[in-house]
Amino acid sequence: MQAVRQDPLLGGSEIFNGFLRRAQQETQQIPTEEVQLEVLLSSGQKVKVSILTSDQTEEVLEAVASKLDLPEDLIGYFHLFLVLEAKDGAFSFIRKLQEFELPYVSVTSLHNPEYRILLRKSYWDSAYDEDVMEQRVGLNLLYAQTVADLERGWILASKEQHRQLKSLQEKVSKKEFIRLAQTLKYYGYLKFDPCVTDFPEKGCHVLVGAGNSELNFQVKLPNDQVKEGSFKVTRMRCWRVTSSVPLHNGTSGPTTGKPEVKLELAFEYLMSKDRLQWVTITSPQAIMLSICLQSMVDELMVKKAGGSIRKKSRGRRANLTLQRSDSQQAVKSPPLLDSPDCSSRDCVVAKVSSKLGSVSLRAISHSGSSADIGTDDFHGNYAFEGIGDEDL
Numbered sequence: 001m002q003a004v005r006q007d008p009l010l011g012g013s014e015i016f017n018g019f020l021r022r023a024q025q026e027t028q029q030i031p032t033e034e035v036q037l038e039v040l041l042s043s044g045q046k047v048k049v050s051i052l053t054s055d056q057t058e059e060v061l062e063a064v065a066s067k068l069d070l071p072e073d074l075i076g077y078f079h080l081f082l083v084l085e086a087k088d089g090a091f092s093f094i095r096k097l098q099e100f101e102l103p104y105v106s107v108t109s110l111h112n113p114e115y116r117i118l119l120r121k122s123y124w125d126s127a128y129d130e131d132v133m134e135q136r137v138g139l140n141l142l143y144a145q146t147v148a149d150l151e152r153g154w155i156l157a158s159k160e161q162h163r164q165l166k167s168l169q170e171k172v173s174k175k176e177f178i179r180l181a182q183t184l185k186y187y188g189y190l191k192f193d194p195c196v197t198d199f200p201e202k203g204c205h206v207l208v209g210a211g212n213s214e215l216n217f218q219v220k221l222p223n224d225q226v227k228e229g230s231f232k233v234t235r236m237r238c239w240r241v242t243s244s245v246p247l248h249n250g251t252s253g254p255t256t257g258k259p260e261v262k263l264e265l266a267f268e269y270l271m272s273k274d275r276l277q278w279v280t281i282t283s284p285q286a287i288m289l290s291i292c293l294q295s296m297v298d299e300l301m302v303k304k305a306g307g308s309i310r311k312k313s314r315g316r317r318a319n320l321t322l323q324r325s326d327s328q329q330a331v332k333s334p335p336l337l338d339s340p341d342c343s344s345r346d347c348v349v350a351k352v353s354s355k356l357g358s359v360s361l362r363a364i365s366h367s368g369s370s371a372d373i374g375t376d377d378f379h380g381n382y383a384f385e386g387i388g389d390e391d392l
Contacts, residue, residue, distance in 0.1 A: 017100040021056060024105045037104050039064050039080070040118045043144035044089065047119075053104045057097045060104075064119055070137045076309045077132050078141070079122035082106060085114050090152055092193050096122070096291045120145060123309060124211055124296055126182050131310065133175055143174040146181045154209075156185040186211065190292060195283035200227075208281060210292040213300060215267075231269055233296045234385045237276060238378040239267035241290045265289045268378075270386065290379070300383045 010016050025032070032054040039047045039060075049063040057080055065075045080103060083091040097103055097117070107115055121132070121142060132138035149155045150165065157165065161184060168177040181187050189211030197206045200219065209216040214230040221227060242264050263286035271277050281289065302309065 017056075020100040021054060021102060024102045025054060028105050028109045030105055030108070035104055037107075037117070040083070040085075040116045041141070041144060042118070042120060042148040044148075051104060054102060055104070057099055057101050057103055060117075061119075068137055068141075070141070071135050073310045074132060074135055074138045077121055077123055077128060077138070078119055081118045081120055083116050083118045085116050091116070091118065093190060093285060093288045095288050096295070122295070124188060124213065124299055125303070126188050128309065129178060129182065133178065139174055139178075142178060146178055146187075149187075150181065152191075154189060154191045155181060155187050157181075186216070188212065189216065192283065192285050192289065195281055195285070197279065197281050199277075199279045206281070208283070208289065210289065210296070213296050215289075215293075231267070231279065233293060233300070233381070234383050235270040236293070236381050237268045237270065237384050238380050239265060239290060239293055240378045241265050241286050263287065267293070270384075273386075293381075294379070297381055297383045 004010050004016070030053050032052055034050060035053055036048050037051050037060065039049065041047060047064055047067050049060070049067050051060055051063050055063070061075060061078065061080055062072075064070075064080070065072070065078070070078070080097045082094040082097055084094055085091045094115070097106065103117055107117055119141070129142060132142050146155070147169075150157065161180070164180060165177060168180065186209055189209040192208045192210070194205060194207055197204050197208075197217065197219065199217070201221075204222075205220040207218040209218075213233045215233075216230045217228065219227050219229070244262050244264070246260055246262065262282060263284055264280050264282050265286040266278055266280040268276050268278050283289065299309075
């Protein structure tokens with residue numbers, strides 16, 4: 001089903017998406033009826049909206065925007081995210097709710113009140129902030145998110161910069177506050193929970209941040225030294241998410257109890273002119289990391305084409321589908337560079353998927369061996385750029 005969903009034409013089909021919507025309701029046995037759904041804002045405030053259980057993400061987003069008086073042409077700058085809220089008020093991002101998803105069904109089917117739906121900006125380029133700040137509600141939402149990111153340490157600021165920000169807060173100078181924050185390190189980044197990577201060596205603990213068209217790594221080395229580095233999206237040839245179950249007594253799964261599922265995001269990165277290398281991140285948030293990569297690529301392609309993320313009409317979903325299909329054409333295209341480490345793609349696949357019981361979340365592949373996984377399991381990157389001599 002997920003393999004079918006990746007096809008741009010089928011994925012954008014109203015018939016197919018209607019089937020997915022009905023499947024969610026039928027699976028959870030939730031009838032169509034009017035309900036109240038609570039949506040969390042970055043400020044900690046909660047907004048309750050009246051929706052139908054069968055309303056999909058865009059319809060719920062529009063209901064939230066209407067409740068907040070957010071102008072229709074700014075709706076495209078925001079999105080709904082499924083998050084897990086901790087007792088201290090912090091939260092981990094599970095995923096960006098997909099267009100075909102029913103938010104009410106998604107959050108209630110988890111049977112855990114700590115799972116919440118959060119409204120947050122959905123773009124990466126801070127140049128779009130100017131569009132959002134044109135309108136009072138957009139400015140307030142962006143300001144609240146910036147304050148929250150600073151408080152949780154997602155944006156780094158010196159003591160002097162903190163003093164300046166506090167002074168602007170006291171004056172309620174929201175635009176000036178945001179513009180100062182834009183100059184700070186990690187502004188606009190999404191931060192992830194601590195996880196494990198195999199770069200620069202296997203078993204390194206890392207803090208990953210997504211933003212500014214890159215994945216930022218803060219790696220804790222075995223000698224307790226912390227090093228920082230960034231991987232540009234434009235130098236990732238492709239990526240994939242895999243889910244695997246650890247081996248027990250030669251079988252691909254535990255003998256008793258609930259299976260332990262390990263999620264991994266792996267991307268092939270152009271380290272230098274003729275050297276591609278796979279980097280793997282093991283994290284429960286691997287799907288969200290993949291969604292971030294795709295949305296950064298989408299945004300780059302929209303900007304290159306001179307497009308806009310403003311919502312013009314109810315036809316937005318069709319426009320976004322068209323834009324996204326452009327960035328996915330590379331899935332079917334031949335490799336731009338051959339990996340020097342292997343003579344075949346099977347060798348590459350072996351590095352990023354478990355030896356048994358591997359399942360690709362991009363194009364479900366119930367495979368007994370990593371060698372059985374085809375190249376379509378990889379998510380190609382249409383924004384991939386090579387390196388010339390002048391870049392070295």
